[in-house]
Amino acid sequence: xxxxxxxxxxxxxxxxxxxxxxxxxxxxxxxxxxxxxxxxxxxxxxxxxxxxxxxxxxxxxxxxxxxxxxxxxxxxxxxxxxxxxxxxxxxxxxxxxxxxxxxxxxxxxxxxxxxxxxxxxxxxxxxxxxxxxxxxxxxxxxxxxxxxxxxxxxxxxxxxxxxxxxxxxxxxxxxxxxxxxxxxxxxxxxxxxxxxxxxxxxxxxxxxxxxxxxxx
Amino acid sequence: xxxxxxxxxxxxxxxxxxxxxxxxxxxxxxxxxxxxxxxxxxxxxxxxxxxxxxxxxxxxxxxxxxxxxxxxxxxxxxxxxxxxxxxxxxxxxxxxxxxxxxxxxxxxxxxxxxxxxxxxxxxxxxxxxxxxxxxxxxxxxxxxxxxxxxxxxxxxxxxxxxxxxxxxxxxxxxxxxxxxxxxxxxxxxxxxxxxxxxxxxxxxxxxxxxxxxxxx
Numbered sequence: 001x002x003x004x005x006x007x008x009x010x011x012x013x014x015x016x017x018x019x020x021x022x023x024x025x026x027x028x029x030x031x032x033x034x035x036x037x038x039x040x041x042x043x044x045x046x047x048x049x050x051x052x053x054x055x056x057x058x059x060x061x062x063x064x065x066x067x068x069x070x071x072x073x074x075x076x077x078x079x080x081x082x083x084x085x086x087x088x089x090x091x092x093x094x095x096x097x098x099x100x101x102x103x104x105x106x107x108x109x110x111x112x113x114x115x116x117x118x119x120x121x122x123x124x125x126x127x128x129x130x131x132x133x134x135x136x137x138x139x140x141x142x143x144x145x146x147x148x149x150x151x152x153x154x155x156x157x158x159x160x161x162x163x164x165x166x167x168x169x170x171x172x173x174x175x176x177x178x179x180x181x182x183x184x185x186x187x188x189x190x191x192x193x194x195x196x197x198x199x200x201x202x203x204x205x206x207x208x209x210x211x212x213x214x215x216x
Numbered sequence: 217x218x219x220x221x222x223x224x225x226x227x228x229x230x231x232x233x234x235x236x237x238x239x240x241x242x243x244x245x246x247x248x249x250x251x252x253x254x255x256x257x258x259x260x261x262x263x264x265x266x267x268x269x270x271x272x273x274x275x276x277x278x279x280x281x282x283x284x285x286x287x288x289x290x291x292x293x294x295x296x297x298x299x300x301x302x303x304x305x306x307x308x309x310x311x312x313x314x315x316x317x318x319x320x321x322x323x324x325x326x327x328x329x330x331x332x333x334x335x336x337x338x339x340x341x342x343x344x345x346x347x348x349x350x351x352x353x354x355x356x357x358x359x360x361x362x363x364x365x366x367x368x369x370x371x372x373x374x375x376x377x378x379x380x381x382x383x384x385x386x387x388x389x390x391x392x393x394x395x396x397x398x399x400x401x402x403x404x405x406x407x408x409x410x411x412x413x414x415x416x417x418x419x420x421x422x423x424x425x426x427x428x429x430x431x432x
Contacts (some may be wrong), residue, residue: 050223102384117412118416123411129405129409132404133222136398136401139264141394151405152404152412154374154407157371158416161367162410163414163417170372182352185352189344190340190407191406191407192344194375194399194406196371197333197374198379199336200334200375
């Protein structure tokens with residue numbers, strides 16, 4: 001297809017597509033003349049993915065380029081791809097190895113070990129866990145890694161739902177793209193669902209007598 | 217206590233405390249001389265809360281002031297407080313009422329109705345749900361409100377965990393402050409747990425033969 005049809009089918013303006021091409025977010029089309037090129041469904045899918053990462057999720061162009069490049073280079077290693085796409089892993093040729101000096105385990109280390117999870121040593125999510133536990137404690141709230149175990153068990157079931165959504169995608173690349181989209185785009189939805197569930201649960205526990213429908 | 221002790225116990229610099237006082241995030245202390253004032257545990261707790269909302273969660277000073285003011289004015293209505301503190305509800309004297317013109321139900325409306333949840337008509341979380349479903353569809357992913365039902369059921373159980381953490385706080389104001397902190401501060405943790413659970417589940421389903429400990 002021409003760039004105009006690519007624009008029409010993706011909803012992305014031609015000027016933006018040209019910008020993505022210059023920034024190497026999108027591979028070049030097959031040149032059919034000095035000024036025209038032909039694009040295919042791979043370009044369309046890649047364009048939608050880039051657009052979602054940038055416009056919907058607010059990733060920078062350079063981060064998006066890294067994510068897309070990683071998808072290209074590692075498309076047979078689904079586990080690594082998940083990590084790359086989710087920002088959990090920095091690409092490296094070395095296998096994960098613990099630091100030379102033995103260190104005191106962090107709350108995140110203890111949590112992951114208690115759960116029996118297999119998680120990259122370099123995952124930035126580890127710092128998120130540890131930092132938040134420290135912050136909660138500084139604020140005088142009772143919180144330690146044990147507090148998070150039941151949350152983690154629910155997260156396992158959420159991840160099962162996530163992975164189940166990928167099963168009907170046959171192409172591995174499509175599966176990974178879908179994984180990235182689902183993971184990133186569902187994040188605000190999951191937080192919204194939790195807040196609504198809190199509101200609903202709170203309404204059940206603390207009924208407001210002055211706003212009910214009955215006025216007898 | 218003097219402002220210096222308030223600073224020491226909260227870990228917030230004196231200059232920041234003075235700024236919060238000027239911005240009315242913190243009520244004035246009881247003046248003991250022309251240049252000194254006395255603060256109590258209420259100030260300490262309020263200071264920690266303001267600090268967490270601003271420095272940890274990145275809320276603006278004016279949003280933080282609104283949240284804190286709402287806590288002061290509605291401290292007996294736990295349900296409303298939850299909504300205010302979580303940004304789910306805009307304070308108003310009118311009860312929720314549906315719009316005059318009947319409108320096509322959005323995906324969020326259908327989801328909430330199917331779940332049987334009691335949620336404010338004005339909750340911005342509704343738009344989050346609807347917008348994301350539209351985005352996923354535009355990207356070619358199969359998604360509708362039914363997709364979210366099992367996620368919502370897990371969110372209910374997460375909210376149960378959240379509310380259970382509040383039960384040992386006796387003072388209602390302390391309970392609400394704790395609710396705000398737990399809800400807001402745990403958000404990045406819950407997303408981190410989901411990403412790690414995906415990584416772990418993905419590792420189980422797609423083992424990487426070249427990085428295992430055995431090399432036979």
